[in-house]
Amino acid sequence: xxxxxxxxxxxxxxxxxxxxxxxxxPADLAQFRARIEAIFGxxxxxxxxxxxxxxxEIIFPVLEALGWASLPQQTASGKGRQDVPDVLLFVDxxxxxxxxxxxxxxxxxxxxxxxxxxxxxxxxxxxxxxTDPLDANAPSNQMLRYLSRVxxxxxxxIQWGLLTNGRYWRLYFxxxxxRSEEFLELDLALLAGMTGLPAxxxxxxxxxxAHFLAVFYLLFGPAGFVPQPSDPENRAxxxxxxxxxxxxxxxxxxxxxxxxxxxxxxxxxxxxxxxDPAAPRPHTADDLDAVRRAALILLYRLLFVLYAEDRNLLPxxxxxxxxxxxxxxxxxxxxxxxxNAVFSASAGRCYRALKDLFQIIGQGDAAxxxxxxxxxxxxxxxxxxxxxxxxxxxxxxxxxxxxSRRPVxxxxxxxxxxxxSVQQLGSIYERLLEYRVVxxxxxxxxxxxxxxxxxxxxxxxxxxDLVQLLIRQTVGPLxxxxxxxxxRQVEALARLRSPKPQRVRExxxxxxxxxxLELKICDPAMGSGHFLVxxxxxxxxxxxxxxxxxxxxxxxxxxxxxxxxxxxRRIADIRERILAxxxxxxxxxxxxxxxxxxxxxxxxxxxxxxxxxxxPMAVELAKVALWLHTFTVGAPLSFLDHHLRAGDALYGExxxxxxxxxxxxxxxxxxxxxxxxxxxxxxxxxxxxxxDVDIAEVDQSRRLFEQIDAExxxxxxxxxxxxxxxxxxxxDPVRQRGWADLASGRFGDVIDVINAxxxxxxxxxxxxxxxxxxxxxQTRELAEREGFLSWxxxxxxxxxxxxxxxPRGGFDAIVGNPPWDRM
Numbered sequence: 001x002x003x004x005x006x007x008x009x010x011x012x013x014x015x016x017x018x019x020x021x022x023x024x025x026p027a028d029l030a031q032f033r034a035r036i037e038a039i040f041g042x043x044x045x046x047x048x049x050x051x052x053x054x055x056x057e058i059i060f061p062v063l064e065a066l067g068w069a070s071l072p073q074q075t076a077s078g079k080g081r082q083d084v085p086d087v088l089l090f091v092d093x094x095x096x097x098x099x100x101x102x103x104x105x106x107x108x109x110x111x112x113x114x115x116x117x118x119x120x121x122x123x124x125x126x127x128x129x130x131t132d133p134l135d136a137n138a139p140s141n142q143m144l145r146y147l148s149r150v151x152x153x154x155x156x157x158i159q160w161g162l163l164t165n166g167r168y169w170r171l172y173f174x175x176x177x178x179r180s181e182e183f184l185e186l187d188l189a190l191l192a193g194m195t196g197l198p199a200x201x202x203x204x205x206x207x208x209x210a211h212f213l214a215v216f217y218l219l220f221g222p223a224g225f226v227p228q229p230s231d232p233e234n235r236a237x238x239x240x241x242x243x244x245x246x247x248x249x250x251x252x253x254x255x256x257x258x259x260x261x262x263x264x265x266x267x268x269x270x271x272x273x274x275x276d277p278a279a280p281r282p283h284t285a286d287d288l289d290a291v292r293r294a295a296l297i298l299l300y301r302l303l304f305v306l307y308a309e310d311r312n313l314l315p316x317x318x319x320x321x322x323x324x325x326x327x328x329x330x331x332x333x334x335x336x337x338x339x340n341a342v343f344s345a346s347a348g349r350c351y352r353a354l355k356d357l358f359q360i361i362g363q364g365d366a367a368x369x370x371x372x373x374x375x376x377x378x379x380x381x382x383x384x385x386x387x388x389x390x391x392x393x394x395x396x397x398x399x400x401x402x403x404s405r406r407p408v409x410x411x412x413x414x415x416x417x418x419x420x421s422v423q424q425l426g427s428i429y430e431r432l433l434e435y436r437v438v439x440x441x442x443x444x445x446x447x448x449x450x451x452x453x454x455x456x457x458x459x460x461x462x463x464x465d466l467v468q469l470l471i472r473q474t475v476g477p478l479x480x481x482x483x484x485x486x487x488r489q490v491e492a493l494a495r496l497r498s499p500k501p502q503r504v505r506e507x508x509x510x511x512x513x514x515x516x517l518e519l520k521i522c523d524p525a526m527g528s529g530h531f532l533v534x535x536x537x538x539x540x541x542x543x544x545x546x547x548x549x550x551x552x553x554x555x556x557x558x559x560x561x562x563x564x565x566x567x568x569r570r571i572a573d574i575r576e577r578i579l580a581x582x583x584x585x586x587x588x589x590x591x592x593x594x595x596x597x598x599x600x601x602x603x604x605x606x607x608x609x610x611x612x613x614x615x616p617m618a619v620e621l622a623k624v625a626l627w628l629h630t631f632t633v634g635a636p637l638s639f640l641d642h643h644l645r646a647g648d649a650l651y652g653e654x655x656x657x658x659x660x661x662x663x664x665x666x667x668x669x670x671x672x673x674x675x676x677x678x679x680x681x682x683x684x685x686x687x688x689x690x691x692d693v694d695i696a697e698v699d700q701s702r703r704l705f706e707q708i709d710a711e712x713x714x715x716x717x718x719x720x721x722x723x724x725x726x727x728x729x730x731x732d733p734v735r736q737r738g739w740a741d742l743a744s745g746r747f748g749d750v751i752d753v754i755n756a757x758x759x760x761x762x763x764x765x766x767x768x769x770x771x772x773x774x775x776x777x778q779t780r781e782l783a784e785r786e787g788f789l790s791w792x793x794x795x796x797x798x799x800x801x802x803x804x805x806x807p808r809g810g811f812d813a814i815v816g817n818p819p820w821d822r823m
Contacts (some may be wrong), residue, residue, distance in 0.1 A: 001212070002185035005173060007419035008246045011184075014244055019230040020218060020237045034228055035065040036192045045189070045196030049121040049166075055086070058166035059118050062188070063087070064241075066221035069096040069434060070116075071108065085146045085161070087116035091222040101631045109154035113225040117143050119165040126595030128547075128568045136564045138596045140170075140180060141164055141548035147174045160238065162220065171220060173242070177421075178537035179467065180544050180597045184214050249424055252415060255406050260299075261435075264402045266447040268438055269295045271395040275446040276385060283439040291445065294385040294435040296617050299432070301358055302326070302403055310417040311630045314361070315588035318572060320368040324357055330404040333397045343393040350396035351389075362696070369588030371581075372617050372695040373636050377624060421496045423464060426528030426625045433527075433615055462522055462817050467534045473519065474813050475535070479542055482515040487553060496555045504557050513546040514608040517607050519569075523816040524649035526611035529622030531815050533629050539604050542595060543567065571599045577693045578634040581752075589634035601630040606638050607688050610795060610811065614787055616646040638692045639701035642708075643686055647789025648746060653719040655792050660724045661722075672741060677715070677796050684797040712793050714755045719790040721754045724779035727786070738775030741768040 017023050040101045043049075049057065063070060069090040070150070090096040090112050099111035117139060119125065125139045143163045150158045151174050167189040176182035190197060191209045204212065218224055219238065227234045235243075273279060273291045280287055307325045308314045315321045322328060329350065336343065343350075362378025366370045380387040405412040417425075417452035435447045489510045493503040508514075516539055523531045547565040575594045582589040605626055613619050622644055627637045655677075683704045691695045693701040728735040742750055747769055748760030755775055759769045792799050799809035 001187075003181070003183040004178075004419075004421075005171065005176060005182045006241055007248050008416055009248055010241065010245050012211070015215060015218070015247065017648060018237070018240065018278065020223060020228055020240075024214060029214050029217060032191075032217050033067055033210065036062065036188070036213065039065070040189050040192040042196070043166075045194055051118060051120040051123075051255075054121045055118050056661060058121070059116070060698055062169075063116070063714075064090070064686065066217065068222060069093050069100060070201060071096065071112075072639070085115040085150065088112045089114040089116060089162075090221075090224055106153045107151055107469060110157050112154065112158055114160040114162060115146055115150055116162045116164070117146060121164075121166045122168075123127075123165045124592075124595070125163060125165060125168060125170065126597055128564070128572070128596065136568070137439045137548040137551055138544070140595075140597065141166070141544040142513055143170075143172050144179055144545035145548040145552070147172060147179065148545060149217040160225065164188075169216070169220060173238075177464065177534070179541050181537065181540075184219065186212060186220075188216065192217065197564055221420075222787045230479070238272075245419075246600075249420060253420060253424040253428055254443075256403070256415065257431065259402050259406070260428060261431065264399055265295060265299070265432055265435065266300065267395065268399055269447050270445055271391055272298075272385070272389060272438070275391055276389055278385075278388060281443055281696075282441050282443060283443070288437040288445060291442070292435075293419040293617060294383065296429075296432060297377075297383050297620065298386060298515045300422060300488040300620060302354075302400070303429065304377060304624055304628060305357065305361065306403060306629060307417045307420075307422075307425065307628050311631075312673060313593075313633055318369045318588040321360075321370055321588065324353075324360055324368065326354075326357060326400075329353055329357070333401050334405060337397065337401055339386055343397045345392050345394045346398075347393050348390035350393045351391040351399070355387075356397065364585075366585050366587065369586065371585065371587045371589070371634055371636065374695070374698075376639075376641070377627070377637065415549055422533050422625050422629045423467075423530050425628075426530055426533070426621065429531075429616065429621055430528035433618055433621075440739050460528060464530075464534070467531055468538075471531070471538050471815055474815055475519075475538065476814055478519060479512075479516060479546075482545065483512045483549075484513040486510050486515075486550065490553055494670045500556065500558050501561055504519045504554065504561065504563050507554065507563060511565050511567070512541045512550055513565045516543050516546070519608050519812045521608055521813045521815060522610035522612065522795075522811045524612045524814060525816050526613050526622050526644070527618050527805065527817075529611065529625040531759065531817075532609050532622065533625050535664050535815060536604050536609065536626070536629060539608060540597060540601050543600050543604070565706065566672055567600075570603075571596050574599050574691055574693055575603075577691075578632070581694050582634045587634060598630075598632050602635070602638060603691075605630045605640070606643075606690075609643055611644045612647055612649045612794070612796075614646070614648045619644050624807070636695045636698045639687065639698050639705070641794075642687045642701070642705050645789065645794045647787045647794060647822050649789055651723060651786060652788045653723050653791035655715070655790075658719060658722050659660055677792070678711070680796045683708045683711075684795075688742075688797070708796075715749075716790065716793050717757075718751060718754050719793060720783035720788050721779050723788045723790075724782040724786075727782055728778065734771060734774050734778060737768075738771045742747050742772050742775065747772055 001011070007014075039058060043057055046054075069092055070401070071088045071090075073084045073086060078406070088099070088108065090099060095111050095113075099108035102108045102111070111757075114320075116614065118390045119135075119139050123129070125136075128138050128141075130135050140163065143161050145162050147159075150161075159174040161174075161676050163170040163172060166186060169188050171184045172179060173182065191204060191213050193209065219241070224237045224241075226236055228237055230242060231240060238431065252412060269291055272294050273283060273288070276291070279291075305314070307381075309316050309325060309327050314325070316325050316327055358378045359380075360370055361369060362374035362380075363370065364373070376382060403415070405414055407413075437445055438448045439445050443638050486507075489507060491505060496503060519539075523529075523535075526532055547567060550565050551563050578594060579589065579591060581587075609626070611619075611622055623640050626640065626644075630638065647729050685702050687701045692698045692701060725735065725739065730736075741747065742753060747753060747762040748756075752760050753772065754776070758764070759772055763769060798811060
């Protein structure tokens with residue numbers, strides 16, 4: 001079972017409580033199962049059947065067994081075969097007859113409820129096939145395209161699509177948050193007990209097979225698409241199932257959030273403060289902040305591993321890794337607690353097991369089949385407190401069990417992180433940014449909520465429906481412009497007489513899917529990354545759909561050499577590099593987990609996404625959310641420091657304005673200072689071009705970024721000083737006297753002094769020099785506290801001609817929370 005459209009809890013348990021399930025006739029289910037088993041029993045698993053044979057022998061008989069009435073190949077937009085899904089489904093024969101009475105094909109969609117796209121036996125559903133010019137695009141991309149067109153043709157009547165290669169059957173929903181990710185896939189051949197399939201130790205039991213065949217019958221058959229008589233809103237069963245899934249997700253995230261806020265986080269903070277061997281007594285403000293950061297990073301790491309293991313992104317099915325996995329650790333803890341056993345208040349076995357696991361994930365372990373995934377989250381050098389610390393088993397056991405199970409009545413049920421969206425998890429952990437750690441002066445610490453912390457730090461949660469609307473309205477027009485430009489080029493080239501292959505190659509420079517990856521979109525107050533995660537989903541859906549759409553648009557290309565988006569080659573190259581590296585190192589990587597949709601998300605993350613937040617821990621949380629959402633099996637976590645920055649998006653300086661003001665004071669700003677920006681821009685572009693498919697490229701990205709920071713440090717100091725100077729009261733004596741003495745030039749050029757952080761000429765012991773030193777210290781502390789963000793220095797690839805009075809460039813779009821305040 002694959003996909004995120006419905007939760008596993010609902011599909012396994014919740015569905016049995018619905019009226020539709022309880023009305024299922026056991027005799028009908030038995031007859032359906034017998035027919036499905038007969039269909040697959042008569043078909044060889046190793047067949048090389050083409051699409052037509054697969055349709056005749058498998059797909060059409062299954063549709064008939066489900067009870068569908070259907071029509072083949074109904075044109076959706078009048079533009080030819082490329083716009084035609086294979087099958088249009090009707091709930092009954094009467095609806096089909098009404099459709100046949102329509103004069104035009106596209107009008108028949110108003111009578112249907114779903115479409116079906118068929119593929120040859122076991123054809124991969126998420127990959128293009130370069131060996132077949134007639135089927136070059138990924139079938140899942142075609143489904144996105146068909147759903148968009150059928151939605152229009154049916155006047156929004158049709159929102160559902162079935163995609164199948166005979167063995168795997170998928171259900172797609174046009175209104176999903178991410179159409180390319182939120183589908184339901186069932187292995188119908190495996191459920192039918194087909195002989196000749198590869199052995200699967202994790203395959204379904206006979207009881208599971210019977211249950212999920214009933215699930216298939218209900219969700220993929222006409223019964224799921226008709227209004228339910230017991231529902232007061234007259235909803236179809238699929239709509240009810242979606243609502244129940246969202247309700248479960250919200251309930252679990254609420255329960256988990258309350259536990260984290262009220263118990264787990266406060267106790268974790270107290271334990272870290274108590275067991276840090278290097279902590280001062282009493283705790284200083286810096287030490288308390290370090291404790292808070294360590295607690296958050298530990299929670300972020302656990303969140304990452306829980307999510308990655310439950311989604312099989314880490315190789316939990318490989319016994320080599322599973323022995324060290326968090327899944328095994330939490331199962332042992334649960335058994336211990338359920339037996340009313342106690343955990344030691346001094347021994348640190350559990351924490352050491354966690355540290356070993358984090359090292360395995362961060363650095364990789366070929367002996368266990370694990371590639372290195374470290375993108376900074378598991379870097380011990382960046383989190384020294386967690387490295388030198390050892391927490392007692394009693395603390396770690398409570399923490400892990402609290403994150404793993406939730407009370408339901410008198411029992412504790414496992415939380416399946418597979419069924420929680422990254423956005424929901426982000427909202428839970430973002431609320432922790434409201435808390436600060438305070439000491440009582442006697443060595444004890446506690447967590448204290450600050451009511452306006454999220455407003456002050458720029459992090460605040462927005463409802464998902466509003467997020468989707470804002471992204472569509474903001475980014476949608478940009479994508480439409482690029483699609484229209486491609487269409488104009490298609491029409492212009494159609495009129496030429498040059499060889500078609502040559503025209504196809506020329507057209508690739510205008511590819512609408514590739515053009516999306518050239519966008520630069522920023523959330524200036526990203527918090528947990530909610531907007532950015534949703535933006536990745538939206539752009540991924542659009543890229544995948546436009547890859548299929550562009551092929552269909554170029555109707556004049558030869559059938560043997562159709563237009564194929566250049567992204568197809570780039571995606572295939574990345575996949576081949578990851579697989580080659582995995583094979584060379586002996587890592588456990590399932591090629592099926594390296595589909596186009598996963599790789600496209602990774603490409604979007606590295607090239608398009610930018611974000612800022614004043615709270616450094618919000619930046620770290622956003623990284624975790626984006627890493628989880630774009631996790632690519634076999635490839636390390638992408639380097640993100642160049643695009644996700646900590647700083648105050650509202651306060652920073654423009655280089656051109658500061659230069660004008662400095663020149664008025666006679667400061668000597670050398671042209672080679674501006675050359676630093678050009679160097680940084682070139683290096684930033686190198687980082688964007690690196691795919692980070694192996695740890696060497698991630699390390700190269702990190703080294704380039706460190707060089708950029710060093711190169712831009714003088715400009716950064718200058719702009720911070722200038723912004724801080726504006727913040728100081730005009731009548732502040734240090735500001736008045738210090739700036740006057742500094743601007744006089746008697747103690748060195750203004751820029752040289754600011755860069756050095758000290759006077760570079762004159763008598764350093766004079767009163768004037770000491771006043772300048774006081775001013776430099778005051779502005780430096782203010783800049784560090786407020787985190788001023790000078791956009792040109794933070795993101796040098798976004799602007800051009802910064803030394804002129806008319807700098808060019810900027811982001812293509814800004815997304816994020818609308819203004820808010822407490823009323």
